[in-house]
Amino acid sequence: MADAPRHNLPVEPNRFVGRERDIADLCALFDETRAVTLCGVGGIGKTRLAMRVADRLLGGFADGAWLVELASITRPELVAQEIAEVFGLESERGQDLLDAVVARLAGARCLILLDNCEHLIEATAHVTAQLLAGCPGVRVLATSREALRIPGELMWHVPPLDLPGDDPARAESVRLFLNRARAAGTRLGEESLPDVARLCHALDGLPLALELAAARTRMLSPGQIADRIDDRFALLTTGDRTAPARQRTLAAAVEWSHDLLSQAERTLLRRLSVLAGGFDLDLVERVCAEPPLSESRIVTLLGALVDKSLVVCDAGRGRFRLLDTIRQFAAERLADSDEERMVRDLHLRVLCKLQERAFETEFLTPGLTWQERLAAHTGSRDRLDDQRAALEWALRSGNLTVGLRLCMRSSGLLSLGGAAAEVVGWIERLLGQDLSRVPPEQVALAKGYMAYGLLTRDDLDSGLNAAREGLAGMAGDPFVLATAHTVAAGALLRMGRGDEAAGHIEAALAVARQQGDRFNETGALIEGSVHALQRGRQREGQRGAEEAHAAATAHAHPWILAMATSHLGLAAETRGDLETAAEQYGAAISWLRKLGNRGDLAQNLARSSRVRAQLGDVLAAREQLAEALSVARECGLRQALNRCMVSLSALARAEGDLEGAVLASAAVAALRESMGQRTGSVKVDELLSAARAQLGEGRTTALWSRGRSRPAFEVATLVLEGRRTEPAAVGPVQVEPPPAALLTIREREIAGLLTRGLSNKAIAGELVISPATVARHIANIMEKLGYTSRAQIAVWAAEHGVPSA
Structure with missing residues (x-):
């Protein structure tokens, strides 16, 4: 056979992009492995990858590399015949064709590429096993939706192309899209990269989907394509006319895989489409095990979908997910069935029960460790996408009662997880529906719960009003009752209305202590300590901070521990013990990083930066402030930004930059006024006195006006970079003098x-x-x-x- 042609691999139709590491790793496997199957969903690029690997290996096989295309074969007995035809063999009378192939290749050293085996998987597995048993020099590279499951086989899951990150232009998916767009006659510049990156994420990095989308750039920009991608199966219909029919459209590629499933597998796949995020087996069994599927069959069916590359498995975490493309396809099948309402109603009820159980563990059950509390919170966060999908269904179906219950037991929707109080939007949408069938006390509870979200969103007036409305009609939930009182106290303290806050603090403490609720007891003690510190009662404030930390330690929730620890730092800073303050802020930052809470992390980084500046550690102060500003911008929380600007003023003054300190303090005043928060402090008064003495009244007034009139992030850049030159004026400038003093x-x-x-x-x-x-x-x-x-x-x-x- 050495004189025969050495391969029948086709010339690549266009440039191969990416997968350099996959190619190198796969080639290395054949030093020890005789059979490798590339598995993956339709359109993920199995065939192109296999062709590139075969071409790379060609020089190592004396008898070449041979492609056997099975996609057009419909009968199992034709698999051996197709292989025989590639090698120019015909069976003799009375001889089995497969035996003839084995006899011909018994002494050969070659690579056989079996492409698209999934619809003939059993026959292909039988033929491959016979070849490997009788032909020691033969290696087999197969492509299939699922493994052949033969001895000695190594299954390789072909991943999607790398998705864009910090440097989008280097991502495989972006490189492929730009290359195929250029081939279609469209040259895209750097300004298009954000939209291209968005599109690559939306299409899961699937090569076929990206190639079809790139072809559309003759008519639409990447941004326009990304905006329309929710209807991807209708949009991505223009493919290579020379490609197999199953690869000309995205729908056809997925349909090819779907048609090979059993009826039970199809049923499970369409039901899985309601699971919006990653999921585990328990959730699948709870949501999908309804007739005709029994719970005992779920694990087998789910395994089959994993084997067929329609479900992605993260074996290390015991979790699964659907690519968005597969989910949309399955969701369309669910919508066409007669079971969508049943499955989505069940999904909503199951999520509500899971969240209620997690809430009990996270907040209410006494005697648990912080690891157990954190695990419950992490579970809630892991189900966040599912909670959102379930709430959307509650709105669509009018099941407002269960929707409100889910909102009130989802810490993942609150800022405990670092979000900007997402729960507010959901409760507002639910309360905006017809509430005639919702008990009034449940509406009041929802408003009390929403109040916390409004406060963390820095909407003080609305948070206070929602807390009061909830308190007026609340019954049956002491946890929410205590929370509403604490929220009202927090809003009033930030508004400078300490006397009104005191009554709510006492009420929150009474309810929490009666119920043994150490979580809300901690929150109320913190607000009580804040009230004392605001009135200059440092010993009382310190005592309250210590009591709050003790209660938080007894409860052991990571977030309330972080809040109590941070408040210990504030009390220490207030009495001038900066070393202790720095230590406590550092501990709070550590807790918040474990929790993944971005908003509170920014505030504590800013506080720590302020203390570091006062201690003279300017480099550390700048590093922490830079991170705090970045996180504050990302979260969009004004209170976090306010803390950053306060710290920036302290840092500027520590560096001898009095002008920068005035600019930052002016931005703080504007921010606080926009939130309805009390403005001014004795430190600001002292700063302005020093500025007037050193810079003069006119310069101080100009700096104050500039700091108030510019966006806070712009002011931060000016101060950190030391830029003070005023830009050319465009029209009259409103000059606002700084406050002469804090007092009336x-x-x-x-x-x-x-x-x-x-x-x-x-x-x-x-x-x-x-x-x-x-x-x-x-x-x-x-x-x-x-x-x-x-x-x-x-x-x-x-x-x-x-x-x-």
């Missing part, structure tokens, strides 16, 4: 009179007001300035030139 006119009058050592009664006599009014004003002054005594106020008034008469 009446409060300044009283502060001035305290410099004379007057009693409340004497001050009341001079100002013609009651002593009780004087006492209330003095309490407000202490809260604003962070002081604890009349003497401190008197010193401050004297230093700031407040008149005493």
